[in-house]
Amino acid sequence: LFRLTGRLSFGHAVFWALGAYWAGIAITRWNLGFWPLLGGAVGLGFVGGLIVAVPTMRTRGFSFLIVTFALADLVSIIATNLTGLTGGTNGLTAIAEPGSILGFSITTQNSLYELVVVIGVILLGLLWLFERSNFGRRLSTVRENPPLAQSLGLNLFVHEVAALVLSAVVVAIAGMLYFYQASAVAPPVFTGAATVPIALMVVLGGGRSIFGPV
Numbered sequence: 001l002f003r004l005t006g007r008l009s010f011g012h013a014v015f016w017a018l019g020a021y022w023a024g025i026a027i028t029r030w031n032l033g034f035w036p037l038l039g040g041a042v043g044l045g046f047v048g049g050l051i052v053a054v055p056t057m058r059t060r061g062f063s064f065l066i067v068t069f070a071l072a073d074l075v076s077i078i079a080t081n082l083t084g085l086t087g088g089t090n091g092l093t094a095i096a097e098p099g100s101i102l103g104f105s106i107t108t109q110n111s112l113y114e115l116v117v118v119i120g121v122i123l124l125g126l127l128w129l130f131e132r133s134n135f136g137r138r139l140s141t142v143r144e145n146p147p148l149a150q151s152l153g154l155n156l157f158v159h160e161v162a163a164l165v166l167s168a169v170v171v172a173i174a175g176m177l178y179f180y181q182a183s184a185v186a187p188p189v190f191t192g193a194a195t196v197p198i199a200l201m202v203v204l205g206g207g208r209s210i211f212g213p214v
Contacts, residue, residue: 001163001164001167003202003210004131004136004139004140004143004163004166004167005139005142005143005159005160005163005164006143007060007064007160007164008065008199008202008203009064009065009068009164009167009195009199010065010068010069010072010192010195010196010199011052011056011067011068011069011070011071011072011192011195012068012072012167012168012171012195012198013072013075013076013189013190013191013192013194013195014048014052014071014072014075014168014190015045015048015049015052015167015168015169015171015172015175016171016172016174016175016178016189016190017075017076017079017175017185017189017190018041018044018045018048018172018175019041019044019045019171019172019173019174019175019176019177019178019179020175020176020178020179020185020189020190021079021086021092021175021185022037022040022041022044022172022175022176023037023041023096023175023176023178023179023180023185024086024087024091024092024093024094024179024184024185025085025086025092026040027094027096027179028092028094033098033099034098034099034101034106037176038173038176040176041169041172041173041175041176042169042172042173044172045165045168045169045170045171045172045173046165046168046169048168048172049164049165049166049167049168049169050161050165052068052071052164052168053160053161053164053165053168054161055067056068056071056164057157057160057161057164058157068192069192069195070192071192072190072191072192072194072195073191073192075190076187076188076190076191077187079187079190080187086187087186088187089186089187090186091184091185091186091187092184092185092186093183093184094183094184095183096179096180096183097112097180098112098115098180101115109181112180112181115177116177116181119173119177123170123173124210127170127210128210130166131210135159135162138154138159139159139162139163141154142154142156142159142160
């Protein structure tokens with residue numbers, strides 16, 4: 001989001017939580033496999049991104065930071081109180097293994113790490129291609145020179161919402177993978193404060209570089 005729009009968000013713990021809790025609930029209740037979990041994470045990230053983007057993208061600057069930070073804390077509070085669904089303060093735990101994916105057995109921490117690396121490379125490649133698409137170039141114009149973008153007939157709000165939704169999908173996938181790695185999920189992990197170190201990685205790594213924060 002920061003790279004595409006120049007907006008720094010403290011609220012992406014919302015989508016991280018969506019992906020992680022989706023994986024936790026789906027595994028503990030329905031014992032779903034990797035592909036349904038991945039599809040669900042993408043869908044929840046898309047819908048959650050839209051719900052969050054429509055109101056928050058109407059704010060700017062410090063107001064945007066405060067709103068997104070508050071949303072992350074709100075989700076943590078909701079997860080704490082939905083005891084029947086999320087396990088409350090105790091969270092959810094399960095021995096989670098992706099199993100066999102495309103003929104490869106993912107049953108150890110080393111093989112899970114390799115899976116995360118592969119998915120990360122694929123997502124980085126897709127983002128790289130997206131930035132070089134027509135829509136990506138329009139987003140660059142919106143970020144660099146909003147008045148020029150408006151004069152060209154570009155809808156700033158729509159383009160920024162699309163960028164947030166895209167980032168939400170990526171983070172929801174990361175949340176799903178997090179549950180595989182930790183085999184547990186609990187509300188304290190998903191507060192606004194927990195997002196601050198990630199935001200610092202983005203800023204220090206270079207907001208204009210895909211690989212810098214990595």
